[in-house]
Amino acid sequence: EKYLVIHGPNLNLLGTREPEVYGTVSLQEINEKLRLSADKYGVKLVILQSNSEGEIIDILHQHRDAKGIIINPAAYSHYSIAIHDAIKAINVPTVEVHLSNIYGREEFRRHSVVSPACIGQISGFGYLSYLLALEALMSSDK
Numbered sequence: 310e311k312y313l314v315i316h317g318p319n320l321n322l323l324g325t326r327e328p329e330v331y332g333t334v335s336l337q338e339i340n341e342k343l344r345l346s347a348d349k350y351g352v353k354l355v356i357l358q359s360n361s362e363g364e365i366i367d368i369l370h371q372h373r374d375a376k377g378i379i380i381n382p383a384a385y386s387h388y389s390i391a392i393h394d395a396i397k398a399i400n401v402p403t404v405e406v407h408l409s410n411i412y413g414r415e416e417f418r419r420h421s422v423v424s425p426a427c428i429g430q431i432s433g434f435g436y437l438s439y440l441l442a443l444e445a446l447m448s449s450d451k
């Protein structure tokens with residue numbers, strides 16, 4: 310069973326990027342934690358990172374056979390109708406993830422246009438947000 314994890318723009322710099330906001334754990338370390346967790350569930354993860362909107366949409370299309378998707382659309386969360394539409398189009402249960410609590414930050418981060426296309430959203434728990442999202446997908450019957 311294949312599950313897809315997509316990390317959006319600037320998340321390749323995690324660990325050194327605004328550590329007071331996003332923590333000091335690198336993207337590679339987050340991916341390792343995700344893989345350990347996936348092994349326990351006995352599922353396969355495809356993990357990809359992209360800084361470009363079109364590429365994220367192509368990835369969603371290419372992996373529409375996935376059982377579930379975890380996506381941190383990063384800044385695209387706040388304005389990409391195209392990513393919202395792609396999630397709707399492929400019809401795969403998708404959980405939106407944010408490291409920071411987007412509702413406690415600047416006004417422009419307090420709204421996600423992607424979340425209505427998702428089964429749920431986890432925001433504010435640092436790298437744990439991703440692990441909780443995987444747990445949610447494993448437990449959800451959506």
Ligand code: DQA
Nearest residue numbers: 319381383384407408409418
């Ligand atoms: C983020 C929150 C976004 O507002 C921001 O643009 C990011 C990361 C998060 O994981 O907290 O790049 O998605």
